[in-house]
Each structure stands twice: as C-alpha cells, then as structure tokens.
Amino acid sequence: MNADDLAILRTFTHYFLHLIFPAAIAYIFFQPQWKKAYFIMVATMLVDLDHLLATPVFDPDRMSVGFHLLHSYPMIAVYFLMLFFKGNIRIIAVSLLFHMFTDFQDFIFWQH
Secondary structure, rough: OHHHHHHHHHHHHHHHHHHHHHHHHHHHHHOOOOOHHHHHHHHHHHHHHHHHHOOOOOOOHHHHHOOOHHHHHHHHHHHHHHOOOOHHHHHHHHHHHHHHHHHHHHHOOOOO
C-alpha cells in the first residue's frame, strides 16, 4: 500500500470513528434513547474547537491528545469522572473519551 492509499485509509478511519461508529455505541449502550445519544455524541465534536488555538490549526503529524487544551490529560481525567454521573453527562463522557481514543489511534497507529 502506497503513502497516498494509507493517507486515505487513515482519514477514512478517523472520520468513521468520529461520526459513524458512535451510532453503534449509542445504539448498543443507550437504548431506547439511542438517537438522542447519537446526536449528543456528534455534538461533542465541538471539543475540536480547541484546535483553533494552535498554530498550525491542523498538523497531521501532531498528537492532539496531550497537546490541545480540551484534549489534555487533566481534561481526560474530568471526562472519566463524568462517567459516574447518570443521564446526558454519561453520554457526553463516553463520547469525549471515545473521541480521545480516536485522536490517539490516529497518531499512534498511522505513523509512517
């Protein structure tokens, strides 16, 4: 597989994990309100607004986790603690933690 094919696969995997896979998480873990849960999970993509504070805004060779404010380890600890609350807070926590995993795998598993 050449570099261009890998870049396409990396991009597809990243956005699949951010936008499509959360529907499965919502459906499996948040029945019967899975549609609401999925909407909340997609809305948590706003966590990426912290990328606007970086220069450059997007760098494919930069690890988001631990670099951006809302992707920092202290914030990840807050997201973990949110798991212990019920309702929408737990949905947000699951989504944010999965978002961090997605960004982590995007850097770790796709190094060239």
